[in-house]
Amino acid sequence: MNALLEALGDLYDAIKESLAIWKAGNEAEALERMRAAAGALRSARSETAEADAQAVKDSDDAIAEVEKDPPQG
Amino acid sequence: MTRVSDRAILGAALAGLVFFAVAMACAGCGSIMERYYQATAQGYTSATACYRAASRVNVAKELAIKNLATSSKYAEARAARDSWRPTYARVRKACDGLAVAAEAAAAAADSVKAATSRDADAVGWIARLATLGVEVAKALAEIGVKL
Numbered sequence A: 001m002n003a004l005l006e007a008l009g010d011l012y013d014a015i016k017e018s019l020a021i022w023k024a025g026n027e028a029e030a031l032e033r034m035r036a037a038a039g040a041l042r043s044a045r046s047e048t049a050e051a052d053a054q055a056v057k058d059s060d061d062a063i064a065e066v067e068k069d070p071p072q073g
Numbered sequence B: 001m002t003r004v005s006d007r008a009i010l011g012a013a014l015a016g017l018v019f020f021a022v023a024m025a026c027a028g029c030g031s032i033m034e035r036y037y038q039a040t041a042q043g044y045t046s047a048t049a050c051y052r053a054a055s056r057v058n059v060a061k062e063l064a065i066k067n068l069a070t071s072s073k074y075a076e077a078r079a080a081r082d083s084w085r086p087t088y089a090r091v092r093k094a095c096d097g098l099a100v101a102a103e104a105a106a107a108a109a110d111s112v113k114a115a116t117s118r119d120a121d122a123v124g125w126i127a128r129l130a131t132l133g134v135e136v137a138k139a140l141a142e143i144g145v146k147l
Helices: A002-022 A027-068 B006-025 B032-070 B074-114 B118-142
Strands: none
Touching: A002 B032, A027 B032, A027 B074, B032 B074, B032 B118, B074 B118
8 A cells, every 4th residue: 555655646746847848838848857857867777676676575585495395384 | 456447447547538539530739740749748747657657556565565574574575566567567568658659649749740641650659659548548457547
């Protein structure tokens, strides 16, 4: 539930960001916002890839640990 | 996995269409190139939100899988892992699709600006981004993140 709330919080931020994009007053400003948005995407991609890789490793390790020493009975 | 209602998917699709309608119909919102840059920035922002929202859900799901494994529910942990990972891969693919399209639109900006068919080219790119925005909204709805 917390993860969902946080995800919805991210979407809310994105909507706020979107409103700012659509309020851009001229071509140069819109181009600048496009470049800033590109930078934000690059950060999000690398940060989430790192978090995902760690989470996958943790759960794979936990499962491998049980496979190595399966519970008896 | 969270069950998603048709209404949620419809809502997500409508959000994407509203994005498209604003891009197309907002004649008072500046030049076609301004709208092109805005739509591309919107594509980047939506892809960013897609990565972040999906990753948060993924980290929580993987933690739940880990907890199942460490609490002797090995079979459930494996089943949850086998069910969740393909779902997450589909969502990441939708995020990737929009991100790649936004990058392509940004890279094409100069040639669109210089083209004699500038308006048609720009509208084509905006439509492509809007379509992928709808796909992202649907993919997020599939994992319970509704717009």
